[in-house]
Amino acid sequence: MAERSPLKRNQLIPAGYKTRKYLEQISEMPTAVSLFSGCGGSDAGLIKSGFEILMASDINDFAGKVYSKNMPEVDFVVSDIKKIKSFPRADLLVGCYPCQGFSNGGLREAERGINYLYQEFNRALQIIKPKAFIVENVSGMRRSNFIHLFDSQLKTFAESGYKVVWKVLDAREYGVPQERTRLFFVGIRSDLDVDYEFPNPTHALPGELSPLPPCPTIRDAIGDMDEWPEGEFDAQPFHWYYMSRNRYRGWNETSRTIVANSRHISLHPVSPPLKRITTDEWVFAHDGPARRFSYREAARLQGFYNDLKFPDEIGLKSRYRVVGNAVPPPLFAAVAGALPDIF
Ligand SMILES: C[S@@+](CC[C@H](N)C(=O)[O-])C[C@H]1O[C@@H](n2cnc3c(N)ncnc32)[C@H](O)[C@@H]1O
Numbered sequence: 001m002a003e004r005s006p007l008k009r010n011q012l013i014p015a016g017y018k019t020r021k022y023l024e025q026i027s028e029m030p031t032a033v034s035l036f037s038g039c040g041g042s043d044a045g046l047i048k049s050g051f052e053i054l055m056a057s058d059i060n061d062f063a064g065k066v067y068s069k070n071m072p073e074v075d076f077v078v079s080d081i082k083k084i085k086s087f088p089r090a091d092l093l094v095g096c097y098p099c100q101g102f103s104n105g106g107l108r109e110a111e112r113g114i115n116y117l118y119q120e121f122n123r124a125l126q127i128i129k130p131k132a133f134i135v136e137n138v139s140g141m142r143r144s145n146f147i148h149l150f151d152s153q154l155k156t157f158a159e160s161g162y163k164v165v166w167k168v169l170d171a172r173e174y175g176v177p178q179e180r181t182r183l184f185f186v187g188i189r190s191d192l193d194v195d196y197e198f199p200n201p202t203h204a205l206p207g208e209l210s211p212l213p214p215c216p217t218i219r220d221a222i223g224d225m226d227e228w229p230e231g232e233f234d235a236q237p238f239h240w241y242y243m244s245r246n247r248y249r250g251w252n253e254t255s256r257t258i259v260a261n262s263r264h265i266s267l268h269p270v271s272p273p274l275k276r277i278t279t280d281e282w283v284f285a286h287d288g289p290a291r292r293f294s295y296r297e298a299a300r301l302q303g304f305y306n307d308l309k310f311p312d313e314i315g316l317k318s319r320y321r322v323v324g325n326a327v328p329p330p331l332f333a334a335v336a337g338a339l340p341d342i343f
Contacts (some may be wrong), residue, residue, distance in 0.1 A: 030051055032051040032054065033054055033056075034057070034095070036081070036121075037057055038058055038060070038063045038325050039308065039322035040056065040070055042326070042329075043056055043067070044070070044306075045329040045332025045335075046092075046332060053074045054074075054075065055074070057076065057078070060078075060322070063322045064078040065313070066319075081120040081121075087128050091343045092131065092132050092336070093124060093133040093134075094133065095133070096327055097121060097137065115149070125160050129189070131192060132188050132342065134332075137185075154166070161191070162189055163187065163190050163196075164186070164187040165186055165196055166184060166185045169184060169335070170205065171303070173205060173215065174328075174334045175303070176302070176330050177215065177218060177254045177301055178257065178258055178301045178302065180257050182327065184198070186339075188342065194342055197338060198335070198338060199334045199335065203215040206253065206254060217252050218255050218301070222301065225296065227270050228270070229294045232316075233265075233268075242263065244281065245280070245282065248269075248273045249266065249267075260321045260322075260325045262321070268293050268297065270289065271290035295316065
């Protein structure tokens, strides 16, 4: 029988691969530790780009349960990061510390949250000393109010011995049917003397003249799903805040950002479109049934194309929350797949 060639990091693992064949070849693969792993969006991307994940972790028990339902082969530790004292040795460290401070909160909240969490990430970096690391965060970190925190992270990681580059990427340019821009830091250990280059887009933005295939639409992502999946969407009334902006996109468009709060999730295209009345006030253009995207549709729009599985005990809001917090797997796969040949 012909010998099976080991998987290479840049070789994408086909959908549905991660069971028997994956486990057979796992010992040949470069290894990773994942922090702030959530339900595993970043990690599904890592696995797709050929990494074996030795340990994943998150403070949120719900996120851990969803993660383990989908990637049972990974050792998942539910804990506050600051209580984790030891980590396995690994080639790559990834971490997507939370972004609330940059999205909605004031400066003080951002200072408090980010200082503590990126320093915890840096502590793990200094213990593991991986060949490379990847951090994902919201693009708002580049705003002038927060720029000192951004600079301080670059400095901290450089002082830990890494050559660090950063870039804001649009998930739509990597095959995700959703407007979502995120900031990535990638560090390569300085002694390896290698540079990292961010991956080129694989998909064209809507309306862009380009030889690349167009970014998928809402229809491409969820067109085959039930039009009215009772019990799987947040059916609360559309309160004034919801109606203060346009939450509608049509079937042939890309989705707005999938958020973690189920009340703020955008409208499914079976709903009537919204029309603007005045500043911060929108109404349905005509009568008709309207609903938000379901949590399963939200997962597809995040790029979980293999359909995320959820344990029965996880409630509706928590399902939306872990999905909305996730990094789109195809985007993370693209960033991890562009790592140089150092493993
Ligand atoms: C942006 S989400 C990560 C998403 C995840 N990488 C994914 O792709 O699904 C940030 C995560 O950090 C977790 N988190 C927040 N504070 C934490 C802490 N002190 N220790 C560990 N995890 C924490 C949150 O529960 C949340 O799941």
